[in-house]
Amino acid sequence: MSQYIEVEQLGFRYQDGTEALVEVNLAIGDNEFIALIGQNGSGKTTLAKCLNGLLKPSSGRVLVDGLDSRSTSIVQMVKRVGYVFQNPDHQLFNGNCWDEIAYGPRNIQLPEPDVKERVAEAAGVVGLPERLFQEHPFFLSKGMRQRVAIAAILALRPKVIIVDEPTTGQDARQSIEIMDFLVELHEKHEHTVIIVTHDMDIVARHGTRRPWDFAARTLSGRFA
Numbered sequence: 001m002s003q004y005i006e007v008e009q010l011g012f013r014y015q016d017g018t019e020a021l022v023e024v025n026l027a028i029g030d031n032e033f034i035a036l037i038g039q040n041g042s043g044k045t046t047l048a049k050c051l052n053g054l055l056k057p058s059s060g061r062v063l064v065d066g067l068d069s070r071s072t073s074i075v076q077m078v079k080r081v082g083y084v085f086q087n088p089d090h091q092l093f094n095g096n097c098w099d100e101i102a103y104g105p106r107n108i109q110l111p112e113p114d115v116k117e118r119v120a121e122a123a124g125v126v127g128l129p130e131r132l133f134q135e136h137p138f139f140l141s142k143g144m145r146q147r148v149a150i151a152a153i154l155a156l157r158p159k160v161i162i163v164d165e166p167t168t169g170q171d172a173r174q175s176i177e178i179m180d181f182l183v184e185l186h187e188k189h190e191h192t193v194i195i196v197t198h199d200m201d202i203v204a205r206h207g208t209r210r211p212w213d214f215a216a217r218t219l220s221g222r223f224a
């Protein structure tokens with residue numbers, strides 16, 4: 001049976017010749033909670049960006065919902081797989097939280113009433129209080145900025161959401177809050193959640209596949 005995401009013999013080479021991914025094979029089904037682990041520079045972020053079409057394969061292929069990322073528009077890809085940047089500050093560029101969350105729905109040219117509905121829904125899911133809607137993301141805590149970044153992705157209602165290093169740079173309490181929130185996204189809102197992380201405690205506590213299964217069954221190439 002085909003899986004929601006299928007990665008076959010994926011290779012990715014940056015313009016300067018860096019081979020970031022070599023023969024990666026991976027399959028992700030509906031409603032999984034997965035941790036993608038690997039050393040610094042092993043290609044986690046590159047892989048995540050290939051999964052939502054921000055980067056196109058140099059070789060092999062990525063199929064999402066049966067669509068080949070190379071021949072599918074970025075709009076069609078981001079509606080299916082959302083990617084929250086490793087550093088939310090690289091993602092947030094609008095003058096206030098509301099516009100930030102509205103950016104994606106506006107970009108796919110939804111009518112304004114639908115945009116409003118999407119923003120309200122996504123802000124509700126991440127627990128962004130209304131009093132912060134007009135606030136500049138810059139003035140929020142890092143934890144709250146991350147929630148805005150996640151809301152901006154959720155507003156496109158992707159089936160899969162990839163969050164790159166969600167707990168890096170957060171203290172222990174914030175890390176627990178973020179992880180609880182991601183678990184809720186998975187359990188209550190039925191998103192497939194993929195976290196990219198170095199934190200093995202998190203992997204042990206939350207992954208739905210054991211890391212060794214993940215390494216043995218789904219990845220080849222430079223991940224191990």
Ligand SMILES: Nc1ncnc2c1ncn2[C@@H]1O[C@H](COP(=O)(O)OP(=O)(O)OP(=O)(O)O)[C@@H](O)[C@H]1O
Pocket residue numbers: 014015016018019020038039040041042043044045046047086
């Ligand atoms: N824009 C780029 N141009 C050239 N090489 C790059 C670029 N971005 C990443 N790389 C290289 O590709 C390889 C994989 O990088 P990537 O950022 O995907 O790894 P990562 O596992 O996410 O690392 P980290 O744990 O530090 O976030 C590394 O060797 C990195 O230096």
Ligand SMILES: [Mg+2]
Pocket residue numbers: 044045046086164
């Ligand atoms: Mg990375």
